[in-house]
Amino acid sequence: MINCENCHGPDDIPVIKSEDKTGTKTITTDRSQSLCLRCHLSLPARPGTLSTFPQPQIVLKKHMKGKGNLACFKCHNPHHPDLKPPEPVKTPADSNVNGTSTTTKDEKKTVSAKGRSIYNDKCLVCHGAKGDGKTEVAENLDPKPPDFARLKIGLSQLVGFIANGKGEQMPAYKDELSGEEIKEAAGYVEGFKK
Known part of the structure; x- marks a missing residue:
């Protein structure tokens, strides 16, 4: 069962506790990876296991290409079960x-x-x-x-x-x-x- 405490921790021990200048809670790229992968690497179909992983585009090594400064939540909304791409617009x-x-x-x-x-x-x-x-x-x-x-x-x-x-x-x-x-x-x- 996934609930708020999986990521945010109990009220007295917040996992995500840093705040930016506006008071908005923030999380660094490194922190998001360690937080997200804590659960996502424990799944039977792990990134790197192409034959069983349901979405081969999400193999960890592909996510690590580039500059390495993209946090998981830039593409994946942790408060919604589906991938959250940008809003489609007319083209x-x-x-x-x-x-x-x-x-x-x-x-x-x-x-x-x-x-x-x-x-x-x-x-x-x-x-x-x-x-x-x-x-x-x-x-x-x-x-x-x-x-x-x-x-x-x-x-x-x-x-x-x-x-x-x-x-x-x-x-x-x-x-x-x-x-x-x-x-x-x-x-x-x-x-x-x-």
């Missing part, structure tokens, strides 16, 4: 929503509400609402996510990257998304191209 890709199609270099791209939903759920936190890779999470990645507006690859390559991942930063989604969902997400990303 240039949304102009093609609801089945309107356009053609670029003989490749048809159809952006659907489903593609946008998948993007918002799986891609937004690193690639951003504008597809430019300018997010707080991306600041700590090396290499940085590409700016989709300047991407010089075709739809079939996008499908491949989403399905199989790319390097150590971009997770593979072939075991998490259907082939159709991967195509929907790739179609949405295509909509960012200028």
Whole structure:
């Protein structure tokens, strides 16, 4: 059972007790990692155990890439059970929503509400609402996510990257998304191209 005391401690022994100049309780990156991993490393499916870990993009070594100054709670709201990505906003890709199609270099791209939903759920936190890779999470990645507006690859390559991942930063989604969902997400990303 998870309750307030798991992280905050009993009233008389606060685990998170430092305050910034405004009186807001704060926690450092190092402290958040030791606090969060105290429980999360005790799970049967640990980061680093790819075959059993339900979300391979959350393998600890991938989280440790970059500058090392990103606290767990920058992406994960400890007061909500789900990943908390930034709020989705309308983007240039949304102009093609609801089945309107356009053609670029003989490749048809159809952006659907489903593609946008998948993007918002799986891609937004690193690639951003504008597809430019300018997010707080991306600041700590090396290499940085590409700016989709300047991407010089075709739809079939996008499908491949989403399905199989790319390097150590971009997770593979072939075991998490259907082939159709991967195509929907790739179609949405295509909509960012200028």
